[in-house]
Amino acid sequence: xxxxxxxxxxxxxxxxxxxxxxxxxxxxxxxxxxxxxxxxxxxxxxxxxxxxxxxxxxxxxxxxxxxxxxxxxxxxxxxxxxxxxxxxxxxxxxxxxxxxxxxxxxxxxxxxxxxxxxxxxxxxxxxxxxxxxxxx
Numbered sequence: 001x002x003x004x005x006x007x008x009x010x011x012x013x014x015x016x017x018x019x020x021x022x023x024x025x026x027x028x029x030x031x032x033x034x035x036x037x038x039x040x041x042x043x044x045x046x047x048x049x050x051x052x053x054x055x056x057x058x059x060x061x062x063x064x065x066x067x068x069x070x071x072x073x074x075x076x077x078x079x080x081x082x083x084x085x086x087x088x089x090x091x092x093x094x095x096x097x098x099x100x101x102x103x104x105x106x107x108x109x110x111x112x113x114x115x116x117x118x119x120x121x122x123x124x125x126x127x128x129x130x131x132x133x134x135x136x
Contacts, residue, residue: 004133006030007057009041009074010092011066015115019061022119022126030130033057038069042077045084059133061092062109064100072100075107090129 010016016034023030033054035041041062044051064071071091078084090111091104101112110132113125 003029003031004058005055006032006130006133007041007044007060008032008034008092009036009038009060009066009071010034010063011036012063015063018119018122019126022123023130025123026127026130028126028130030133031055037067038071038074041074042069045078045087046081057087059130060087060089061129062089064091064093064095064104072103072107075104075109079108088132088134090132092125092129 008016008019010019020032023032033044035044040051041060043049044054045057047054062071062074066074071093075089078087078089085108089109090113091100091109092113092115093100094115096114104112111129113129116122116125
């Protein structure tokens, strides 16, 4: 069975390294793709430009604090494109603001996870996020 496709929308390289390490630790086999801002995320999802051969993600881990277009704007754009609405999105961010959580969930995010500061907590958060991957 081929690995599920996970798109991580994150601008900080250290966070990407931490996710890669946590996926290995949690033994979650995924095909990981990364883009570093909201505009790249939409280009990836719409197979535009350099992303013309990008696979359709099974799940998106989306940071809110991004350059050029933030995570809430990405969620809003995804809602306006019917073909993108069915892709699962887990907001995976450092923001613990209740308003960000409410807005993310109202824009279609399946889950909102605040990144923990400990590695063990991060691994558990990745497990929780990846529980949203489709089983088939």
